[in-house]
Amino acid sequence: MPLVLVSILLPLAAGALLLMLPRSDRALSRLLGTVVAAITFGTVWLAGTRDWSFHWLSRPFVSAFHFGATPVSFWIALLLALCTACAIAACRVERTRDFVALLLALEGTMLGLFLSRDLLVFALFWDLMLVPVFFALVGWGEHPATAWRYFIYNFAGGLTLLLATAAFGVIYGTTDVIGLPGVSLIGGWAPWIFAGFAFAFLVKTPVWPLHTWMPPTYAGLPSAMTSVVSGVQSKAGLYGFLAIATAMMPAALYRYATPLIVLALISLVYGALIALVQNDVKRVVAYSSLSHLGLIILAIASGNRLALDGALVYIVAHGLFSAVLFLVLGYVEEREETRSLPQLGGLGWSNPRLSGALCIAALAALGLPGLAGFAGELLILIGVYQNGYVWPAIVALVAIVLASAYMLRLYQGIMNGPQRKDLPVRADLTWIEGLAVAPLLAALVLVGVYPKPLLDNAVTTVQSGPIP
DSSP states (O other), X not given: OOHHHHHHHHHHHHHHHHTTSOTTOHXXXXXXXXXXXXXXXXXXXXXXXXXXXXXXXXXXXXXXXXXXXXXXHHHHHHHHHHHHHHHHHHOOOSSHHHHHHHHHHHHHHXXXXXHBOSHHHHHHHHHXXXXXXXXXXXXXXXXXXXXXXXXXXXXXXXXXXXHHHHHHHHHHSBSOOTTOTTOOOOSTTHHHHHHHHXXXXXXXXXXXXXXXXXXXXXXXXXXXXXXXXXXXXXXXXXXXXXXXXXXXXXXXXXXXXXXXXXXXXXXXXXXHHHHHHOOBHHHHXXXXXXXXXXXXXXXXXHTOHHHHHHHHHHHHHHHHHHHHHHHHHHHHHHXXXXXXXXXXXXXXGTOHHHHHHHHHHHHHHTTOTTSXXXXXXXXXXXXXXXXXXHHHHHHXXXXXXXXXXXXXXXXXXXXXXXXXXXXXOOOOOOHHHHHHHHHHHHHHHHHHHOOHHHHHHOOOSOOSSOOO
């Protein structure tokens, strides 16, 4: 069986088989889930960009079960496998077996999305990847309404994606086009088809004002699941912009560049300001993600090659530091039984390893040179400025400065300050907890000092300068 198929089917099959284990065997469920995710990482790496296809539809357009990584999706798929392995190793929830099975199902459906080379299969996996998160919100979430809000928003985006895909197939004659050179949809229908794709991608990212499902979802999910949803699932829309909108409909992207830039700038500033005043630590990171992902939308809308290269680097960087932040905040909540920033403080005295992990992730999020976030931000700002978007670049720079304020507030509010005598002394990071975040922290440093492999693979059809 081709490795690319193994990458998709292995976590799905393992998640189903895991349900045959005794529900009380929590340690074994975590161990097997972590091993499966680690093996999946290896299969994605070994498969590279080799593909496999099987045609299954010839009318009204040609469609195929065609799977294989593009140079862009390869890195996102690796990010997904790494985040999933770390999340499973870190999870500490009731009904661990069922939760790990959902995490593996989420990994398999998202790998199907990122490795799909056919638009119709891409759209099918777009909806399938909602199911594990929905059931996780129902089973472990804080309020059932959050699950329905998440599902309705994202399923509405999935419907517009499916309609746009069908229209694309009828007009172009095939949907087996992702990653193929020379594919370009033009004509009177192109802007409308682009609008259908863009709506789905903006909901999933999310971008203001389509973001209201995101903060309660990130806060309500267990931190292990949130680390995967925030770190990777939110990149599905960004990958869609890069692999579909930018590559196949550049003229339509240029036509809608101004409203996309406006939405990106509002998300950048609004997310940063709300993060600055939040007292729920998970919502601080949730709104910071709204701001960070707005920066990537700005890069895509600018149409500049350098900015698009920076977008891929920042996609990976955000996935890494977002996953670490949610995992570490999950450890904090588990120890102190609160997420309220005013009720925390002084934990660094008795938790130096926990403090160090949070410090590195927060510094990456605020763009410290030498860590992954800085390289992506710098390339995006230079690229946006090169294409003549001076004021958007300035506004983005202001939002990045605000990131320093809310990330330092988050870290200081949890770890610094006088040692709290009223809080019981908890054990610092255990070796298992440390092992769960160590690969993510190491990747943050590696990408920060050596982003060249990502830049070499950031292949797009967009030339430097405005799209004609």
